[in-house]
Amino acid sequence: MGDHGRFKGCIGVSQSLIQWFRYASPQSFYPLAGRMIPWFWAAAAVFGVAGLWISFFVAPTDAQQGEGYRIIFVHVPASWMSMFIYLVMAFWAALGLALNTRVSGMMAQALAPTGALMAALSLWTGAFWGKPMWGAWWVWDARLTSELILFFLYLGFMALQAAIDDPRRADKAGAILALVGVVNIPIIYFSVKWWNTLHQGSTINLTKAPSMAQTMLWGMLLMALAFWMYSIAVALTRVRAIILERERHTEWVKHALE
Amino acid sequence: MKPRQKRIALIVGGLASLTLAAVLALNALDSNIALYVTPSEVAAGKAPQGKAFRIGGLVKEGSIKRQDLTVNFIVTDTAKEIPVTYTGILPDLFKEGKGAVVQGRLGTDGKFAATEVLAKHDENYMPPEAKHAVDQAQKAQAK
Numbered sequence: 001m002g003d004h005g006r007f008k009g010c011i012g013v014s015q016s017l018i019q020w021f022r023y024a025s026p027q028s029f030y031p032l033a034g035r036m037i038p039w040f041w042a043a044a045a046v047f048g049v050a051g052l053w054i055s056f057f058v059a060p061t062d063a064q065q066g067e068g069y070r071i072i073f074v075h076v077p078a079s080w081m082s083m084f085i086y087l088v089m090a091f092w093a094a095l096g097l098a099l100n101t102r103v104s105g106m107m108a109q110a111l112a113p114t115g116a117l118m119a120a121l122s123l124w125t126g127a128f129w130g131k132p133m134w135g136a137w138w139v140w141d142a143r144l145t146s147e148l149i150l151f152f153l154y155l156g157f158m159a160l161q162a163a164i165d166d167p168r169r170a171d172k173a174g175a176i177l178a179l180v181g182v183v184n185i186p187i188i189y190f191s192v193k194w195w196n197t198l199h200q201g202s203t204i205n206l207t208k209a210p211s212m213a214q215t216m217l218w219g220m221l222l223m224a225l226a227f228w229m230y231s232i233a234v235a236l237t238r239v240r241a242i243i244l245e246r247e248r249h250t251e252w253v254k255h256a257l258e
Numbered sequence: 259m260k261p262r263q264k265r266i267a268l269i270v271g272g273l274a275s276l277t278l279a280a281v282l283a284l285n286a287l288d289s290n291i292a293l294y295v296t297p298s299e300v301a302a303g304k305a306p307q308g309k310a311f312r313i314g315g316l317v318k319e320g321s322i323k324r325q326d327l328t329v330n331f332i333v334t335d336t337a338k339e340i341p342v343t344y345t346g347i348l349p350d351l352f353k354e355g356k357g358a359v360v361q362g363r364l365g366t367d368g369k370f371a372a373t374e375v376l377a378k379h380d381e382n383y384m385p386p387e388a389k390h391a392v393d394q395a396q397k398a399q400a401k
Contacts, residue, residue, distance in 0.1 A: 063384055063390075065379065098269055132350065134349060134376045135377055139293065180276060
């Protein structure tokens, strides 16, 4: 295996690091991912049911927005996820670019559709929330526009990867696009602070207590956890399919599918 | 340098220069990215001349006057005020003392003729009882 030769240089660093590098090879990552997927699905179901129950039945009505605010329980987790998945995708892309590890590129490719889904969900639920509360489906304020750009970045990444036949070259091209797009993430996050926007400021901040009733906060955090677990489960399922597709000529894949 | 280190350096350098470029571009675009100007900025002559723009602020308490479908109210940032006139349907969250963003043109008489009124709500979510308690506390403090 060529990969083993490449990692010989790391032996001096630490033994545990090598243990982790083992999973940089598709052959050993494939079964590991397979073992983890059911757990993430189960966690997604548990958190999802608990989160939805709190969101619909426990969390109180909002003083300003009445029942309509409840869309926050999908909108905020989806928006967080859309930004976070992009960071993770860019991280894998950078790792693949720097270290030439094969699974990294596959991870980035596997994350993109879920990220795009989250961005679309965020924009869509946002429009449905904006119409009754603000009086507009859409405004070109900094928050909304930068989130739309994030959605297009995901689509562009997927299109670019799909347009190049050689997977290693596709990974490299995609990685550069993913890294360039990273600039957009802090812009989305801080847009409501830096500029006048119609979108309200952040309810959850690192620097101050959340300006939200406790049960509402619990509902939102549980939903966010459910979104996390779902995203990991789906990305791992997808990366397994990508591994099989790219490694279909190897012996181990032939044996794995028997 | 090993090829791997070279690639890492290239990625880090690329990201750094990209960030710098983005910061410079956003700084240059600053006023164009803002969705609205405040009444103080309008008073300082920073509003675009001769074209439609948006003003954002609070709807002044006691300023809403309705006449059929036409509404007159004052948008304030507590320093400066701008009278606004608008004909049409208002969003539910449009209320006195709350945020609003109005789009339209500034007339020569200093009145802003709005073609669109949007409500801007804050980032606080609480049940009505808690809201009531907060309002009471604020009133008590003001006395």
